[in-house]
Amino acid sequence: MRKLLPLLLSYISLFVLGTSCQQVEKPAAEASASNYFDFKTPGEVQTGGVQMISLKEGYRVWTKRFGNNPTMKVLLLHGGPAMTHEYMEAFESFFPQANIEFYEYDQLGSYYSDRPEDMSLYNIDRFVEEVEQVRQTLGLDEHNFYLLGNSWGGMLAMEYALKHQDKLKGLIISNMTASFPKYAVYNAKLRGEMRPSLIDSLEVYEQREDFMNPAYQALVIDNYYKKHLCRLKEWPDPINRSFNHVNQKVYEYMQGPSEFVPGGILQNWDRWNDLKQITVPALMVGAKYDTMSPEEMKEMSQLVQNGEYLYCPNGSHLAMWDDQQVYMDGVIKFIKDVDKAQAKE
Secondary structure: OOOHHHHHHHHHHHHHHHHHHHHHHHHHHHHHHHHHOOOOOOOOOOOOOEEEEEOOOOOEEEEEEEOOOOOOEEEEEOOOOOOOHHHHHHHHHOOOOOOOEEEEEEOOOOOOOOOOOOHHHOOHHHHHHHHHHHHHHHOOOOOOEEEEEEOHHHHHHHHHHHHHHHHOOEEEEEOOOOEHHHHHHHHHHHHHOOOHHHHHHHHHHHHOOOOOOHHHHHHHHHHHHHHHOOOOOOOOHHHHHHHHOOOHHHHHHHOOOEOOEOOOOOOOOEOHHHHHHOOOOEEEEEEOOOOOOHHHHHHHHHHOOOEEEEEEOOOOOOHHHHOHHHHHHHHHHHHHHHHHHHHHO
Protein backbone atom coordinates (compact mmCIF):
# COMPACT_ATOMS: atom_id res chain seq x y z
CA MET A 1 0.00 0.00 0.00
CA ARG A 2 2.89 2.37 0.87
CA LYS A 3 4.36 1.75 -2.59
CA LEU A 4 1.02 2.53 -4.27
CA LEU A 5 0.43 5.72 -2.28
CA PRO A 6 2.93 7.95 -4.19
CA LEU A 7 1.51 6.72 -7.50
CA LEU A 8 -2.05 7.37 -6.31
CA LEU A 9 -1.11 10.88 -5.16
CA SER A 10 0.49 11.52 -8.54
CA TYR A 11 -2.76 10.60 -10.33
CA ILE A 12 -4.73 12.82 -7.94
CA SER A 13 -2.35 15.72 -8.61
CA LEU A 14 -2.73 15.32 -12.36
CA PHE A 15 -6.51 15.21 -12.02
CA VAL A 16 -6.56 18.34 -9.88
CA LEU A 17 -4.17 20.11 -12.25
CA GLY A 18 -6.33 19.20 -15.24
CA THR A 19 -9.46 20.36 -13.44
CA SER A 20 -7.85 23.64 -12.43
CA CYS A 21 -6.78 24.27 -16.04
CA GLN A 22 -10.36 23.77 -17.17
CA GLN A 23 -11.55 26.16 -14.49
CA VAL A 24 -9.15 28.81 -15.74
CA GLU A 25 -10.29 28.42 -19.38
CA LYS A 26 -14.02 28.43 -18.64
CA PRO A 27 -14.20 31.93 -17.13
CA ALA A 28 -12.24 33.22 -20.16
CA ALA A 29 -14.89 31.84 -22.49
CA GLU A 30 -17.63 33.26 -20.30
CA ALA A 31 -15.89 36.63 -20.25
CA SER A 32 -15.81 36.70 -24.05
CA ALA A 33 -19.54 36.04 -24.25
CA SER A 34 -20.14 38.56 -21.50
CA ASN A 35 -18.19 41.24 -23.36
CA TYR A 36 -20.28 40.76 -26.49
CA PHE A 37 -23.47 41.44 -24.57
CA ASP A 38 -21.96 44.09 -22.30
CA PHE A 39 -23.58 47.27 -23.64
CA LYS A 40 -26.26 49.76 -22.72
CA THR A 41 -28.44 52.00 -24.81
CA PRO A 42 -28.95 55.62 -23.67
CA GLY A 43 -31.31 56.18 -20.76
CA GLU A 44 -31.81 54.64 -17.35
CA VAL A 45 -34.33 52.02 -18.52
CA GLN A 46 -32.86 49.34 -20.75
CA THR A 47 -35.07 48.10 -23.61
CA GLY A 48 -33.23 45.10 -25.02
CA GLY A 49 -31.05 47.18 -27.33
CA VAL A 50 -33.91 49.18 -28.88
CA GLN A 51 -33.19 52.87 -29.41
CA MET A 52 -35.54 55.36 -31.05
CA ILE A 53 -33.38 57.88 -32.87
CA SER A 54 -34.63 61.43 -33.33
CA LEU A 55 -34.12 62.94 -36.79
CA LYS A 56 -33.61 66.62 -37.54
CA GLU A 57 -36.93 66.55 -39.42
CA GLY A 58 -38.69 65.96 -36.10
CA TYR A 59 -39.47 62.26 -36.55
CA ARG A 60 -38.06 59.14 -34.89
CA VAL A 61 -36.75 55.90 -36.35
CA TRP A 62 -36.43 52.50 -34.67
CA THR A 63 -33.10 50.72 -34.18
CA LYS A 64 -32.03 47.68 -32.20
CA ARG A 65 -28.49 46.83 -31.20
CA PHE A 66 -26.99 43.35 -30.91
CA GLY A 67 -23.55 42.80 -29.43
CA ASN A 68 -20.43 44.75 -28.68
CA ASN A 69 -17.38 44.81 -30.93
CA PRO A 70 -15.24 47.94 -31.31
CA THR A 71 -14.02 47.07 -34.82
CA MET A 72 -16.97 45.31 -36.52
CA LYS A 73 -20.33 47.10 -36.44
CA VAL A 74 -22.92 46.46 -39.18
CA LEU A 75 -25.96 48.64 -39.92
CA LEU A 76 -28.63 46.70 -41.85
CA LEU A 77 -30.70 48.49 -44.49
CA HIS A 78 -33.92 46.69 -45.38
CA GLY A 79 -35.59 46.72 -48.78
CA GLY A 80 -38.97 47.72 -50.06
CA PRO A 81 -38.97 50.64 -49.95
CA ALA A 82 -40.99 50.68 -46.72
CA MET A 83 -40.60 47.04 -45.74
CA THR A 84 -39.21 46.43 -42.24
CA HIS A 85 -36.15 45.12 -40.45
CA GLU A 86 -38.07 41.94 -39.65
CA TYR A 87 -37.05 39.94 -42.70
CA MET A 88 -33.43 40.68 -41.81
CA GLU A 89 -33.74 38.92 -38.46
CA ALA A 90 -31.89 36.02 -40.11
CA PHE A 91 -28.66 37.77 -39.12
CA GLU A 92 -29.52 37.20 -35.45
CA SER A 93 -28.71 33.52 -35.93
CA PHE A 94 -25.23 34.13 -37.35
CA PHE A 95 -23.63 37.48 -36.46
CA PRO A 96 -23.53 36.96 -32.67
CA GLN A 97 -21.59 33.69 -33.06
CA ALA A 98 -19.14 35.57 -35.29
CA ASN A 99 -18.78 38.28 -32.63
CA ILE A 100 -20.11 40.94 -35.03
CA GLU A 101 -22.02 43.85 -33.52
CA PHE A 102 -25.02 44.82 -35.66
CA TYR A 103 -28.06 47.04 -35.80
CA GLU A 104 -31.51 46.35 -37.16
CA TYR A 105 -33.22 49.52 -38.33
CA ASP A 106 -36.60 50.57 -39.70
CA GLN A 107 -36.28 53.51 -42.08
CA LEU A 108 -38.69 56.43 -41.85
CA GLY A 109 -42.11 55.36 -43.11
CA SER A 110 -41.59 51.75 -42.05
CA TYR A 111 -43.73 49.99 -39.47
CA TYR A 112 -41.72 50.45 -36.27
CA SER A 113 -40.64 54.01 -37.07
CA ASP A 114 -42.68 57.15 -37.57
CA ARG A 115 -44.77 57.09 -40.75
CA PRO A 116 -45.47 60.64 -41.85
CA GLU A 117 -47.93 61.18 -44.70
CA ASP A 118 -45.77 63.83 -46.38
CA MET A 119 -44.55 62.07 -49.53
CA SER A 120 -41.84 64.68 -50.15
CA LEU A 121 -39.86 63.06 -47.32
CA TYR A 122 -39.50 59.83 -49.25
CA ASN A 123 -36.65 60.54 -51.62
CA ILE A 124 -33.13 59.20 -52.01
CA ASP A 125 -31.23 62.27 -50.81
CA ARG A 126 -33.21 62.55 -47.58
CA PHE A 127 -32.84 58.82 -46.89
CA VAL A 128 -29.07 59.12 -47.35
CA GLU A 129 -28.97 61.89 -44.77
CA GLU A 130 -31.21 59.80 -42.49
CA VAL A 131 -28.63 57.00 -42.57
CA GLU A 132 -25.94 59.54 -41.78
CA GLN A 133 -27.90 60.82 -38.77
CA VAL A 134 -28.40 57.23 -37.56
CA ARG A 135 -24.67 56.55 -38.00
CA GLN A 136 -23.72 59.60 -35.95
CA THR A 137 -26.15 58.78 -33.16
CA LEU A 138 -24.94 55.19 -32.92
CA GLY A 139 -21.31 56.28 -32.88
CA LEU A 140 -20.21 54.34 -35.95
CA ASP A 141 -17.12 55.49 -37.88
CA GLU A 142 -14.55 54.56 -40.50
CA HIS A 143 -12.76 52.30 -38.01
CA ASN A 144 -15.73 49.97 -37.51
CA PHE A 145 -18.73 50.87 -39.72
CA TYR A 146 -19.97 48.31 -42.26
CA LEU A 147 -23.13 49.12 -44.21
CA LEU A 148 -25.20 46.20 -45.53
CA GLY A 149 -28.18 46.92 -47.78
CA ASN A 150 -30.55 44.46 -49.42
CA SER A 151 -32.71 45.33 -52.45
CA TRP A 152 -33.83 48.99 -52.06
CA GLY A 153 -31.50 49.00 -49.06
CA GLY A 154 -28.70 48.19 -51.52
CA MET A 155 -29.61 51.23 -53.60
CA LEU A 156 -29.54 53.33 -50.46
CA ALA A 157 -26.19 51.84 -49.41
CA MET A 158 -24.65 52.68 -52.80
CA GLU A 159 -25.95 56.23 -52.58
CA TYR A 160 -24.59 56.57 -49.05
CA ALA A 161 -21.17 55.27 -50.10
CA LEU A 162 -20.99 57.70 -53.01
CA LYS A 163 -21.51 60.61 -50.60
CA HIS A 164 -20.06 59.43 -47.28
CA GLN A 165 -17.62 56.61 -47.96
CA ASP A 166 -15.04 58.36 -45.79
CA LYS A 167 -17.20 57.17 -42.87
CA LEU A 168 -17.24 53.54 -44.02
CA LYS A 169 -14.98 50.60 -43.25
CA GLY A 170 -16.80 48.25 -45.62
CA LEU A 171 -19.83 48.09 -47.92
CA ILE A 172 -22.08 45.10 -48.69
CA ILE A 173 -24.61 45.33 -51.53
CA SER A 174 -26.97 42.39 -51.28
CA ASN A 175 -29.07 41.43 -54.30
CA MET A 176 -29.37 44.86 -55.92
CA THR A 177 -28.15 46.07 -59.29
CA ALA A 178 -26.81 49.60 -59.68
CA SER A 179 -29.41 50.53 -62.29
CA PHE A 180 -33.19 50.50 -61.97
CA PRO A 181 -33.61 50.36 -65.79
CA LYS A 182 -31.36 47.26 -65.85
CA TYR A 183 -33.52 45.73 -63.13
CA ALA A 184 -36.65 46.45 -65.16
CA VAL A 185 -35.16 44.74 -68.23
CA TYR A 186 -34.17 41.64 -66.25
CA ASN A 187 -37.53 41.63 -64.52
CA ALA A 188 -39.26 41.64 -67.92
CA LYS A 189 -37.03 38.73 -68.97
CA LEU A 190 -38.14 36.67 -65.98
CA ARG A 191 -41.76 37.53 -66.65
CA GLY A 192 -41.35 36.47 -70.27
CA GLU A 193 -40.37 32.99 -69.07
CA MET A 194 -43.82 32.51 -67.53
CA ARG A 195 -46.47 30.56 -69.39
CA PRO A 196 -48.50 32.75 -71.80
CA SER A 197 -51.83 32.07 -70.08
CA LEU A 198 -50.41 33.34 -66.78
CA ILE A 199 -49.10 36.51 -68.42
CA ASP A 200 -52.54 37.06 -69.94
CA SER A 201 -54.13 36.75 -66.50
CA LEU A 202 -51.69 39.24 -64.99
CA GLU A 203 -52.36 41.73 -67.77
CA VAL A 204 -56.10 41.66 -67.10
CA TYR A 205 -55.55 43.04 -63.60
CA GLU A 206 -52.72 45.37 -64.61
CA GLN A 207 -54.76 47.02 -67.33
CA ARG A 208 -57.46 47.74 -64.73
CA GLU A 209 -54.74 48.89 -62.28
CA ASP A 210 -56.24 46.42 -59.85
CA PHE A 211 -52.91 45.56 -58.26
CA MET A 212 -54.24 44.92 -54.75
CA ASN A 213 -56.82 42.41 -55.91
CA PRO A 214 -56.25 39.21 -53.87
CA ALA A 215 -56.36 37.12 -57.06
CA TYR A 216 -53.62 39.22 -58.67
CA GLN A 217 -51.54 39.15 -55.49
CA ALA A 218 -51.86 35.36 -55.33
CA LEU A 219 -50.69 35.00 -58.93
CA VAL A 220 -47.64 37.17 -58.27
CA ILE A 221 -46.75 35.41 -55.02
CA ASP A 222 -47.19 31.86 -56.31
CA ASN A 223 -45.59 32.32 -59.72
CA TYR A 224 -42.95 34.99 -59.13
CA TYR A 225 -42.16 35.60 -55.48
CA LYS A 226 -41.85 31.91 -54.63
CA LYS A 227 -39.43 31.43 -57.52
CA HIS A 228 -37.40 34.63 -57.35
CA LEU A 229 -37.95 36.29 -53.98
CA CYS A 230 -37.75 33.39 -51.52
CA ARG A 231 -37.70 29.78 -52.66
CA LEU A 232 -38.35 28.14 -49.31
CA LYS A 233 -41.46 25.97 -49.36
CA GLU A 234 -42.72 27.67 -46.22
CA TRP A 235 -41.72 31.27 -45.71
CA PRO A 236 -40.18 31.99 -42.29
CA ASP A 237 -42.21 34.05 -39.87
CA PRO A 238 -39.90 37.13 -40.10
CA ILE A 239 -40.55 37.38 -43.86
CA ASN A 240 -44.31 37.08 -43.39
CA ARG A 241 -44.29 39.71 -40.65
CA SER A 242 -42.32 42.08 -42.85
CA PHE A 243 -44.77 41.65 -45.73
CA ASN A 244 -47.70 42.19 -43.39
CA HIS A 245 -46.17 45.44 -42.17
CA VAL A 246 -45.22 47.03 -45.51
CA ASN A 247 -46.23 50.66 -45.97
CA GLN A 248 -47.97 50.23 -49.31
CA LYS A 249 -48.40 53.95 -49.94
CA VAL A 250 -44.68 54.66 -49.67
CA TYR A 251 -43.81 51.50 -51.60
CA GLU A 252 -45.98 52.48 -54.54
CA TYR A 253 -44.77 56.08 -54.49
CA MET A 254 -41.12 55.04 -54.75
CA GLN A 255 -41.18 51.62 -56.48
CA GLY A 256 -44.48 51.50 -58.35
CA PRO A 257 -47.69 49.53 -57.89
CA SER A 258 -46.20 46.12 -58.71
CA GLU A 259 -42.95 44.28 -59.29
CA PHE A 260 -44.01 44.07 -62.92
CA VAL A 261 -45.03 47.73 -63.27
CA PRO A 262 -42.15 49.91 -62.08
CA GLY A 263 -43.47 53.44 -62.05
CA GLY A 264 -42.35 55.18 -58.87
CA ILE A 265 -39.78 57.91 -58.39
CA LEU A 266 -36.96 55.32 -58.53
CA GLN A 267 -37.69 54.14 -62.08
CA ASN A 268 -34.88 56.19 -63.68
CA TRP A 269 -32.31 55.67 -60.91
CA ASP A 270 -28.94 54.65 -62.36
CA ARG A 271 -25.53 54.67 -60.67
CA TRP A 272 -23.82 52.13 -62.91
CA ASN A 273 -21.23 54.55 -64.26
CA ASP A 274 -20.51 55.95 -60.79
CA LEU A 275 -19.46 52.66 -59.21
CA LYS A 276 -15.84 53.38 -60.08
CA GLN A 277 -15.91 56.15 -57.46
CA ILE A 278 -16.40 53.64 -54.63
CA THR A 279 -13.00 52.92 -53.09
CA VAL A 280 -13.89 51.22 -49.80
CA PRO A 281 -13.85 47.40 -49.66
CA ALA A 282 -17.15 46.31 -51.19
CA LEU A 283 -18.88 42.93 -51.44
CA MET A 284 -21.56 42.38 -54.08
CA VAL A 285 -23.96 39.48 -53.46
CA GLY A 286 -25.81 37.83 -56.33
CA ALA A 287 -27.99 34.72 -56.53
CA LYS A 288 -28.98 32.35 -59.32
CA TYR A 289 -32.74 32.82 -58.98
CA ASP A 290 -32.71 36.49 -57.96
CA THR A 291 -34.97 39.20 -59.37
CA MET A 292 -31.65 40.92 -60.19
CA SER A 293 -29.15 39.55 -62.69
CA PRO A 294 -26.34 37.79 -60.81
CA GLU A 295 -24.04 38.59 -63.72
CA GLU A 296 -24.64 42.28 -63.15
CA MET A 297 -23.76 41.87 -59.50
CA LYS A 298 -20.52 40.17 -60.53
CA GLU A 299 -19.71 42.99 -62.94
CA MET A 300 -20.41 45.55 -60.24
CA SER A 301 -17.78 43.90 -58.04
CA GLN A 302 -15.29 44.56 -60.83
CA LEU A 303 -16.37 48.16 -61.42
CA VAL A 304 -15.75 49.32 -57.85
CA GLN A 305 -12.10 49.83 -56.97
CA ASN A 306 -11.85 47.23 -54.19
CA GLY A 307 -14.62 44.73 -54.83
CA GLU A 308 -15.43 41.09 -54.20
CA TYR A 309 -18.28 38.92 -55.41
CA LEU A 310 -20.35 36.36 -53.52
CA TYR A 311 -22.54 34.03 -55.58
CA CYS A 312 -25.36 32.05 -53.99
CA PRO A 313 -26.13 29.11 -56.34
CA ASN A 314 -29.35 28.13 -54.58
CA GLY A 315 -30.53 31.59 -53.59
CA SER A 316 -33.04 34.14 -54.76
CA HIS A 317 -33.64 37.79 -53.83
CA LEU A 318 -33.63 36.82 -50.16
CA ALA A 319 -30.61 34.55 -50.37
CA MET A 320 -30.01 35.26 -46.68
CA TRP A 321 -32.87 32.78 -46.20
CA ASP A 322 -32.92 30.30 -49.08
CA ASP A 323 -29.14 29.92 -49.51
CA GLN A 324 -28.43 30.83 -45.94
CA GLN A 325 -25.16 29.09 -45.16
CA VAL A 326 -23.41 30.20 -48.35
CA TYR A 327 -24.70 33.74 -47.87
CA MET A 328 -23.82 34.09 -44.19
CA ASP A 329 -20.43 32.39 -44.48
CA GLY A 330 -19.50 34.70 -47.36
CA VAL A 331 -20.68 37.90 -45.70
CA ILE A 332 -19.01 37.07 -42.38
CA LYS A 333 -15.75 36.15 -44.13
CA PHE A 334 -15.75 39.47 -45.98
CA ILE A 335 -16.30 41.46 -42.78
CA LYS A 336 -13.58 39.60 -40.89
CA ASP A 337 -11.11 39.77 -43.79
CA VAL A 338 -11.52 43.55 -44.00
CA ASP A 339 -11.15 43.79 -40.24
CA LYS A 340 -7.91 41.76 -40.28
CA ALA A 341 -6.48 43.66 -43.23
CA GLN A 342 -7.09 47.05 -41.66
CA ALA A 343 -5.74 45.89 -38.29
CA LYS A 344 -2.39 45.24 -40.01
CA GLU A 345 -2.21 48.72 -41.48
